[in-house]
Structure formats: structure tokens, C-alpha cells
Amino acid sequence: MQIVDPDIEGYLAALDPGDPPFARVAAEGEALRLPIVNPAVGRFLEMLVIATGTHRVLEIGTANGYSALWLARSLPPDGEIFTMEIDPERAGLARGHFQEAGLAERVSVIVGDAARMAHKVAGPFDLIFNDGDKLQYEPLLDRLVSLLRPGGVLVTDNVLWDGEVVPGLVTPPRREPADTAAIAAYNRRLAADHRLATSFLPLRDGLAVSVRRGTS
Template sequence: MHFLPESLENYITLHSENEPAILRELTRETHLKVVQPRMITGHYQGRVLSMLSKLIQPSSILEIGTYTGYSAICLAEGLTNDGLLHTIDINEELSEMQRKFFDRSGFGDKIIQHTGDALKIIPELDQVFDLIFIDAEKKMYDAYFEAVIEKTRTGSIIITDNVLWSGKVVEPLDKKDMVTRNLLAYNKKLKNDPRVETVILSVRDGLTLCRVL
């Protein structure tokens, strides 16, 4: 769903930072080889994530939902010299493709891959994260948030993707649509959660930024 006219979206993209060549190649390969390629982060949102990471200058990043690795590379662009990014995905079949592009991006030694259930992996990560990106199973967003906030400090940023869900969050709710129901509850929770301050950005399918208090 386009929240802005396509011509305006194109103008915004053209007047934002160029997409790195390695990410253009990753996009092509994702569309050729992977099911549901529309799940890839994409040029404009990728540059937004990159800019946010560069502004935060994190030494530690956690990503839930690697897919083919596009967003991880964007986020890694803002890491400090000795920083590390941990990324978790349930799909083992994509790990080889992820690693190929991580290494070619120049951030290979900064990106640590984890395969499996994020809710089991997160408690085993013995560190505090400056920046967290949640972009995995939508019905699990609340559980992911509760798991990651235990790994933050005051000032840490938690970003959540797809919070507008193609506009379904403002449409009449289908009683059978549990994904939208869960997202509505999640968005309401973050708005009222005293542990964070929250703002939703209308970037692509919606990005929520939470700053831990």
C-alpha cells in the first residue's frame, strides 16, 4: 500500500541518499531467488535505518528478523569501530546468502548471525544493546519487545517495522485477522508504556521509534 502518491514517493527516494551498489545487488538476488521478495527493506527505508544508526552511533545492535540481510547491512553502517551487530532469523536456508552479502559489504566481521527462536536466543546474549530493530513474526511483537527491553539501558532505541500494516490499523477490523489485532494492541501498548517514549514514522509500512527511559 502506498501512503503517499507514487510520484511523491519516487521524488523522496530520488532526493535521498543513493542506495549502495551492494544493496542494489542484494535486492536483485532476493527477487530472483527468495519467496516474498517484497519483504526486503528497500532503498528508502534502508537509508532511513542507516541514518538513524549513524546518528545513534551504537556499539551494539540487535536485529530480530534478518531475511536476506538488507536491513542488517544498513544498520551496521552506523556501528562504532569496535561495534557488533547480532541478527536473528528462524530460516536457516537464508544464512548462506546473508553471509555472502555481509562479507562483501565490508561489515562481515561486525555481523554475528543467529538461527533459531529469538525468544530463546535473546536471553543468552549477555550484553546491553544501544539499538534494536524488530522485524519478524508480527504476532510475536509484544513478546519480542518484552525480551529485548531487558537488554537495554536508558537512551537505547527500539525500532519496530510494519506497524501500520498496509493501513489495516485504521480500517474496520476483521475478527479473523489476528495479525492486525495484535499490531493494534502492540501500538497501543507502546503509546502507553511508561518505560519508553514513542513516535511512529510513516516510512514505508510504518516504523515505531521507542527511546528507553
């Protein structure tokens, strides 16, 4: 199920001036059937990097590097992004794209299970993009919050999961029920987490944007 009306998505897509180098990476992702974000989410991530003065980014779930390209492009020269991917082939594709885009110096691809790797990176991060294994969303939340600086932003993708988080809306369900249940539980936890101020946005497949409260 498409969350946003296709005509509205089409209208918004037509406003986008396009980004040929990134478009090639998106086309590759589509050809390989990788579940990457769309340009509207890419631009949203880039806008957040600029608006928050982000220097350090952590991404869970690299795929072929499409969202990381958007995150990396507008970082300041001393900025850096760590992106985690369990599949070495996908990590290899992503590394190639970072090279081609002249962004390789600011991107470190960490190959391995994010459940383990998230404990091997040191914070604080200004922005974290959580787009890996849905079953890990909830177990990883405390670690990700601890890696975020106060005022830092956690963005979580797929929180609406094609509408399947709404009980009975999509019948029969097409998504793995365990993933749907995990995302629904994560959303409840995120909404109730007093360490964070969270807004759920119906952009593409649903984005949760959470700011870590506090000043130190």
C-alpha cells in the first residue's frame, strides 16, 4: 500500500530538479531490488544535515550507498559518516559510489552486524539514520540514543511499513508479520520515550524524526 497518494507523490517528484549522479545509484538500487529511500527522503536527509550543522553521522543499513550519498554531500569538509552494512557485496557497491562522487574520504563503511558494530563506534553523533534490520530497531534504540549528542537527531525509516502497522488496514498482509510487529512496538516505544521529542512523518514509507532532549 502506498502511504502518500500516487498523484501527490508524482507532483512532488516533478518539482525535484533531479540529481543525475545520484539518480544512477537509485536506478542501480531499483534494478537490484534494494529497498533504498527515494529522492524526497534523500533531500530531506540532506536538508537535516544542513539545518542541524551536522558534522558526524551514523547510518544503520547502507545498501548501495544511496541515502549515505545524500547524507555525506552537504557535510562540512571535516565531517564524517559511518555507515553499517551486513552484506559485503552491497558494501562494495557503496564504496564504489562514494569514490565516484568524490566523497570517499568522509565515509567509512563498516561491514558487519549493526547489533555488534553499533557498540564499536564512539559517539557523539549529530545525526543517526536508522534504516537496517527492522527486528533490531527496538533492541538498538538505547544504544543509538546514547550515541546521539543532546539536540542530535535520530531519523528512522519505514515506520509506517506500507501501512501494515495499522491493524487490519492491509489484508492480507504482504510484509513479514514479525517485522510489522517489531516496527509497531518500536513506534510505541519511540512515541513514549521521554529522552526524545519525536514526530512521525508520512513521507514515503514513514519517517520518525526524534530529537534527543537535554543540553549536556
